[in-house]
Amino acid sequence: MRGSGKYLPIVPVLAAYALLLLYGLAAPGKWQLVAQLAFYCALGQAFNLFMGMTGYVDFGYVAFLGVGTYGMAVTISSLSDGGLGLGIILIGFLAAAVFSTILAMAVGAVALRLRGAYFAIATIGVNEGFRYLIEGARIWNGADGIIFSRHLKTALGRKMAMTVSTFWADIFVFGVAVLAAVLTLYYLRNKVGYALLALREDEDAAKVMGIDVTRYKIIAFITSAALAGLLGASGWALKLTYVYPPDVFEIHYTVEAIIIVLLGGAGTLMGPIAGGLIYGVSKYFLAITLPGFQLLIFAPIIIAIIVIFPEGLVGILKGKVHGTSLEKFVI
């Protein structure tokens, strides 16, 4: 893979997101479904950047979405009188990225010294721990959370605030998904990606080859966490205009991220899109057709898919197009 063709796989990614967006804009009453699907794709794409590329499973991942949500909420609730206009949203995103990066550095400094399953165990408590820290120490309004719909109206005006939370918040989710995909492809095509591939396959051999594995793990971890922060800031904070600790530190979302990545194909570029769409659509229809039973039906389906297709859908697709002209589009 040389020269100009090496970033071609972004084409199907952009096409997929454009089609999804167009469908949402054109089909009446489907915007919420599309927004939910975009959220799952973005979640998978951001999570894949660490889990898929390093093989490390972070069970506390939702904490990064949570602090990102707080980044936006704290910014808007405290700066709404500053006359910043739409700039306040930009500052909110910056705060979200900074908050999640700081948390990632703190968690990573301890947990990334551990290997494989030990890392997973060490991260399990991060989200719950952070939730109880916020509630117990009464940080950011403690267990009461932050309701900032009023502040958003003060900052942007009633009409704009409404448009931001019903429309632009979802568009920003698409933006996070595309940004995550671009970063994934950039990593895959550069030395970072090869370092991550090597450490995922065999960490000891990677070290012997001259790879500073800790450094590359931290790069992937922080990138993935910052994207999660942006996703929380858009898909949760701006969309709902409130943040409430039990909602944003719920381990359920980490589990969804793991399912999406495994369904689609860990470490691939297209995988999280395939996984996010399949997961989101099936969850939507199962909730309509079999309300209350969706998880009971869904669990065995997921187990079956993962047992039968351990490489995920895109992993299989990669095998199928190997040696054909489509190969350069699929990674």
Next chain:
Amino acid sequence: MPLLKCEHVSKRFGGMVAVDDVSFEIMSGELMAIVGPNGAGKTTMFNLINGVFLPDEGHIWFAGVDVTRFPSYKRAHLGMGRTFQIPRPFASATVQENIAIGAMFGAAGGELNVEEAMEVADEYIDLIGLKAHRNKPAGGLTPIEKKLVEIARALAMKPRLLLMDEAMAGMNPKDIDQMVTFIRHIRDVEGIAVVAMVEHIMRAVAGLAERVMVMHQGAKLVDEPTREALNDPRVIEVYLGRQAEEFNAKG
């Protein structure tokens, strides 16, 4: 100045002394074998040189730098390459990518980008004669092909010292002879020092090494030119026991 210098190096695991006060040197371009029966401490010695373990006592210098506390990746940057007893190529990566990873991050690394590393990889694919497998995942190769990929990957790092862990275990005599020729060839072409670790294949030691260090129970037993080492009564005793040595002396 020696390329590698180990001075009074010891490593203990609990109460077991795996490497016991070993000192030796390797000069640039030298072909040396570390031999010894199973459990003699060879692998631990390798891991100490390579930075997989840090020694409890003693010092290691490589290329004029005290690397005693260096992690393996820093030693790799100074020019130390290694292959493993059971080849460990990155299974999902292609042959070309495997070798390119060596070029990207090894001693020549830092300067090479992905495209340049891929070109370097192609040179080494030619050297090991695996052109037909260039774009295949390394996980699907035969054991000997994997071994060759691993050697190429280590060579692509542009090492000054190549550590080969049991490079010839499990091979038939014909393959051993080919591998010995190949290793001597790369030493001559690349001008690097090679330290091969061999458990018991004396055919390989005799053909390959100019100098042999024999280890026994964690300590250095002898360190001398290959011919002398292989006929040394102490070495024969370690391998075959005293009776064999007497048998040898009689005829």
